[in-house]
Amino acid sequence: MNDGTTQTGPARARPLISTWGDGTATAARPVLIVHGSVDRSDTFRRVVDHLPGRPVLGYDRRGWGASRPLGGADVDFRVHVDDLRTALAESDVPPIVLGHSYGALVAMAAAAADPSRVAGIVAVEPPVRWLPWWPADDPWERTVREAAAEGGPEQATRAMLTELLGPASRLHLARTRPSDLAADGAALISEMTDPTVDAPAFDPLTFPLRTVVAAGSRSAAHHKEVARRLAELLPHGRFAEIPGAGHAAHVSHPQELAQLVHEIDMIEEQHR
Known part of the structure; x- marks a missing residue:
């Protein structure tokens, strides 16, 4: 390859x-x-x-x-x-x-x-x-949805990383540019709200x-x-x-x- x-x-x-x-x-x-x-x-x-x-x-x-x-x-x-x-x-x-x-x-x-x-x-x-x-209402999907509604894609990434990494997320978030967090948030929201993932x-x-x-x-x-x-x-x-x-x-x-x-x-x- x-x-x-x-x-x-x-x-x-x-x-x-x-x-x-x-x-x-x-x-x-x-x-x-x-x-x-x-x-x-x-x-x-x-x-x-x-x-x-x-x-x-x-x-x-x-x-x-x-x-x-x-x-x-x-x-x-x-x-x-x-x-x-x-x-x-x-x-x-x-x-x-x-x-x-x-x-x-x-x-x-x-x-x-x-x-x-x-x-x-x-x-x-x-x-x-x-x-x-x-679950019909996946907790992580709910977290991302609510964070995005409150603060947009950047906040969605922050919320998801906190869920994934716990306290260890603080250092990562402190080192990452807000623009990168926002870009990741856009991709995250797209994947979590993609209806094609719901089809077998x-x-x-x-x-x-x-x-x-x-x-x-x-x-x-x-x-x-x-x-x-x-x-x-x-x-x-x-x-x-x-x-x-x-x-x-x-x-x-x-x-x-x-x-x-x-x-x-x-x-x-x-x-x-």
Whole structure:
């Protein structure tokens, strides 16, 4: 998979894909990371440190990080899925896809559409809104909605980061420019209010790939419940709770998350 910006359609640039880890390793199966909302691919570098000898690919989704200029009103869930499908189509070897939160939902939708291009999935707390265990009024969505109504996109980002990181958010917020917080808030509001996310993007009962659905033991109750229930529905699914982790397990518990990637790889090796 080559670094660079190409076109997926008329005048639509693609997110830049970077290779971390040992990009020259040909024997090890690659890993492709899809980050969640209010995030970027760089925050997974601690996970990469625990995946030695393995090429790891990552990109900033549209509206976030280096791909912020690629966001906009026309970018919805389906566009993010198309971006991932394009990245998968360019990989010589089907990778293990590690998706976090919104990115986990993108990963599962893209894998369901092109299962032969994916070796397995590690899905960390995917917000599967169409499952019956997802609350009608999600607390984080309510927090963002109320903060945006009070202070606009910048306030929405501040409120969400406080929910995600707790007291640790203070330093991050103090270091971040208000204009960047506002830009992230615009992307956050767009993703949380996107009606296409509410439509079923895959059928859990026929999902063909080996999947570990993970959740932190300290995460929101409905995130853990949905992750557990989803794993039970998947024909080749397993639920994994990460002890002591909250929603941002890739930051706080990178080694444990990397181990789940290794688990998928070991299972695949046994079935080759």
